[in-house]
Amino acid sequence: MTLSTDIITVGVPDVSAAHAFYASAFSAAADDGRNAELDLHGTGRLAFRRIDELAAACGADPATSGFRGYVLSSIVQRPAEVRALLDAATAGGATVVKPARKEFFGEFAAVHRAPDGAVWKLAAASKKDKGPVPAVPRPTETAVFLGVAGPKASKVFYEALGMVADHDYGDKFVDFAVSAGACRLGLLPRRALAGDAGVDGQGEGFSALALTHTAGSREEVDALLAAADSAGGRVTAPAAPTGGGGYAGRFTDPDGHHWRVATSA
Structure with missing residues (x-):
């Protein structure tokens, strides 16, 4: 039983527009033909859902304002690839917060x-x-960094769900070993995370983010939900069958970040 960040689901106003933006920004293809999900070149998957629908699934109020308490990250090999990704994003309508430097x-x-x-x-x-710059930048990792009250305490929670710390700097920063095909998970104090990204740390309401672990069995879904509940999280949707023969449940970590644990249909 080891929790992994297999899919990052972002709540968006328009799913088709979000899919078009990210497909262009990351030169990513639809995963298995599903228009609302992208394969980030083998470093995890990015999915989109209307923000009101995602909030309803998470049992949350969809209202959100300011900093949402997380930062997503794409790590590439060279500075030129950072510039290329930023140029592609801004061409699609993104706003530069910090220029490439x-x-x-x-x-x-x-x-x-x-x-x-x-x-x-x-x-x-x-x-x-160093070396030739590829025409299409491909990430070496995709990561999601969560703003938490205390990384040390949050680390204990995630270790109870089977995750193993990779870099541990106490209450400054913690991240976890990443499995093949999944995204890296990192933890920072909320204010420090906002400061590193160059944004105002004030914000409240729904984060418009849900992380998904794809479990190998129904028993693993049940075990992870039980572990989350025992370690100080909150089960927001008990495990139940889903359409197409799947099985899924939801929980939040002690800082309120939303997770879905599901078997593949």
């Missing part, structure tokens, strides 16, 4: 706000453009 500690990064309101950080694993 070397940060104080040497990281080369940029931040934009997508048309749906999600904040994206684009970062390079290398500080220099």
Whole structure:
């Protein structure tokens, strides 16, 4: 039993518009022909749902304002790829929050706000453009960073669900080992996360985000929901059969971030 971030679902005003933007921004293809889901070049999947429908599924009020408490990130090899991704995003209607540049500690990064309101950080694993730059930037990782009250306490919760810390800097930053085909999960204090992204940390209401773990069996779904409940989370939708022979339930972590655990249909 190990929780993994297999699908990032973003609540958006218009699913077709969001799909078109992200497909263009990341040169990503629809996953298995599903128009509302994209394969991020083997580093996880990105899905879209109308924000009111996602809120209803999560048992939340759809009202949202300001910072939503998370930052999504695409990590590529070279600075030139960061520039290319930022150019593609802005061409599709994204707003530049931080231009592409070397940060104080040497990281080369940029931040934009997508048309749906999600904040994206684009970062390079290398500080220099070594080797040929591909025509289509392909991420080495996709990550989701959650703003939490205390990363140390939040780490304990996620470890109870089988996750293993990869980098642990106490209450400054924690992230977890990532499995093949999944997205990385990281934890930062909410204010620090907003500051790193260059956005105002004030915000309230629905995050317009849900993370999905694809379980291998109904028993795993039940075990993860039970573990979340015991570790201080809250089961918001008990496990039940879904259309097409699937089985799913939902929970929130102690900071209110939404998760779905489901078997594939």
